[in-house]
Amino acid sequence: MPLYEFCCKRCRYIFEEVTPVDSPPPKCPECGGETYRLISPVSFKVSDDSALRRIEKRFQYYVNGGKYKDAARFLAKASEYVKNDKVKRLQEKVENKLIKSKK
């Protein structure tokens, strides 16, 4: 199943969800509002540079916003699609941040 990005109509929260191509958008995990699909599936099935760049960009977006838990969740999903050491390194990085932020 492809990985899609959704945006909440109410609170603008952006999240990823692995859903069947023709399924309706899931409810917002933050506020339960309606969402819409942002773009065509992220090409995580291809372990190429552009997929990696997309992952890094999204990772950075979460980290910049201090959303380390979201970053970790996202990377866990991304790693199912892209078997790459770089994704693993990003996962280690965010885990370290999570540990630090708890202190």
Ligand SMILES: [Zn+2]
């Ligand atoms: Zn919402």
